[in-house]
Amino acid sequence: MASPLHIVSSPDPAKPPVTLPRDCSFSESDWRALAPHWFPVAFSHEITRQPYAARLLDERVVLYRLTDNTIAAAKDICYHRGAPLSMGHVEGDEIICKYHGLRYDPTGRCTCIPAHPNGAISPRLRLHMLRAREAFGLVWVQLVEDDTTTLPVMDEWNDPDYLQVLPNSVPMEAAAGRQIEGFLDVSHFAFVHLETFGESQNPEVPDYPVTPTPHGFVADYISTVSNYSVDFKHLNPPGFLWRRRFEAFLPFTAKLTVFFPQGGELHILNAASPVSARKTRLFVPICRNFDKDGPLQDTLDFNHTVFAEDQAIVEQQYPEDLPLDLHAEAHFPADRSSIAYRRGLAALGLGRTFTA
Numbered sequence: 001m002a003s004p005l006h007i008v009s010s011p012d013p014a015k016p017p018v019t020l021p022r023d024c025s026f027s028e029s030d031w032r033a034l035a036p037h038w039f040p041v042a043f044s045h046e047i048t049r050q051p052y053a054a055r056l057l058d059e060r061v062v063l064y065r066l067t068d069n070t071i072a073a074a075k076d077i078c079y080h081r082g083a084p085l086s087m088g089h090v091e092g093d094e095i096i097c098k099y100h101g102l103r104y105d106p107t108g109r110c111t112c113i114p115a116h117p118n119g120a121i122s123p124r125l126r127l128h129m130l131r132a133r134e135a136f137g138l139v140w141v142q143l144v145e146d147d148t149t150t151l152p153v154m155d156e157w158n159d160p161d162y163l164q165v166l167p168n169s170v171p172m173e174a175a176a177g178r179q180i181e182g183f184l185d186v187s188h189f190a191f192v193h194l195e196t197f198g199e200s201q202n203p204e205v206p207d208y209p210v211t212p213t214p215h216g217f218v219a220d221y222i223s224t225v226s227n228y229s230v231d232f233k234h235l236n237p238p239g240f241l242w243r244r245r246f247e248a249f250l251p252f253t254a255k256l257t258v259f260f261p262q263g264g265e266l267h268i269l270n271a272a273s274p275v276s277a278r279k280t281r282l283f284v285p286i287c288r289n290f291d292k293d294g295p296l297q298d299t300l301d302f303n304h305t306v307f308a309e310d311q312a313i314v315e316q317q318y319p320e321d322l323p324l325d326l327h328a329e330a331h332f333p334a335d336r337s338s339i340a341y342r343r344g345l346a347a348l349g350l351g352r353t354f355t356a
Helices: 028-034 176-184 230-235 296-314 333-347
Strands: 038-043 052-056 059-065 071-075 089-091 094-096 110-112 129-135 138-142 163-165 170-172 210-213 216-223 242-249 253-259 265-276 279-283 286-288
Touching: 038 052, 038 059, 038 265, 038 279, 052 265, 059 138, 071 138, 163 296, 170 296, 176 242, 176 253, 176 265, 176 279, 176 296, 176 333, 210 333, 216 333, 242 333, 286 296
Parallel strands: none
Antiparallel strands: 038 138, 052 059, 059 071, 071 129, 089 094, 129 138, 163 286, 170 279, 210 216, 216 242, 242 253, 253 265, 265 279, 265 286
16 A cells, blocks of 8 residues: 655656555555546436535545536645535535635636635645546546547547437446456356357357557457347347457557447447546446337347446456466466456556555
8 A cells, every 4th residue: 555645757847747546455656557548437317506515536536616617626635624525515616625724726826815805815724636638528527637548539420420328337346457358358258148149159259360559459340249138139140250349448448349230339338437446436338320219228228238247347356457468377378368358457557466
C-alpha cells in the first residue's frame, strides 16, 4: 500500500504536485502508470447542478455542471478542513463547501470565505481540478494531465443510422484487468454463456490474427458460433461465418464489433472503470444498425445476462490481480488476445504483479 503522503511529480511545475490517494490499493508505480489515462466515472445524465461523488483509482472525485452545461471535476476535498465538496451545492459557476461555506470558481480558486468576507484568501485554498470529457453517454476523467492519452473510439455512437443503447452500469468485486481480459476471451463461449448465446457442441476456437495498434491491438475472430440468443438460433443462415472484431484500448477499454447477416453490425464498448485495485464499475454503451424498432428492454435484459455470466467467473478468479508475468499462468493458442493484452499492460509500465 502506498503512503498517503507520497508525492508523484507533477508534469507542469505551475500546477500543484499530485499526491497518491489516501489508503491507495495500488502500488505506487501502477497508480502512476494508470493515472494519466481516461476512465469513465459516471453517466452523463448523472451529472447535474448537484455535486456528484465518484471514485477512481481510489481517488475521491466530485463532478458538477456549470451554467454552460460543461462539466467541472475536482478532487473531492476542501483544503480548509477536509470536508467533501460533494456534500455542498453549486450556485452559478461556483461550488460551495457544506462545512464553512467557502466558494470556489471553475478554475478551483477560492473566491469567498464567509467568516471573513473582506479578508485575504490563502493561495492554499485552491481545488485540485481535473480534466473531464463527455463521450458515448459517459463522463470520463483523467487524474493526471497527459495530452498523449486519448479516449477510445466509437463513431457509431453519433451515427444516425445506429440505435444507441446505454445499459445500467455493473458494479464488480474484481480487478478491471481481469474483467477486460474476460471480455477479450473467445474460448469461454461454450461454457460460460450457455443461457445466452453459447453453443456447448461448438467449443473449438479457430486461429485468429492479433494486430498491434497505437492504442492497443485488434483481434479479428471468425467462427461458426452464432451471436443469436439460444431462442433464436434457428435464424442463423446455414454456413454463415460470424466475425467478431475486438479492439483493445489500453488499459481498460475494449470494443467488440459483431457482424450479423445482411450487413447488420453490433458494437459494444466495454469500459471497465477501476474504482480501486479490486473493485470495478463497468460501463457498456451499445450501438446496432438493425432491429432498431425492436423492444429495447430485450436488449437490456440480454446484455445484463451475458455480463452476469461473465461476472460470476471473474469475481472468483484467483489470483485476483491479473498476472502480467506470462510464466505465472498456463496458456494455449486461443489465448493469443489475452497474451497481447498482458504484454500491452506491461508496456504501459505496469508491474509484473499488476494490482489492478
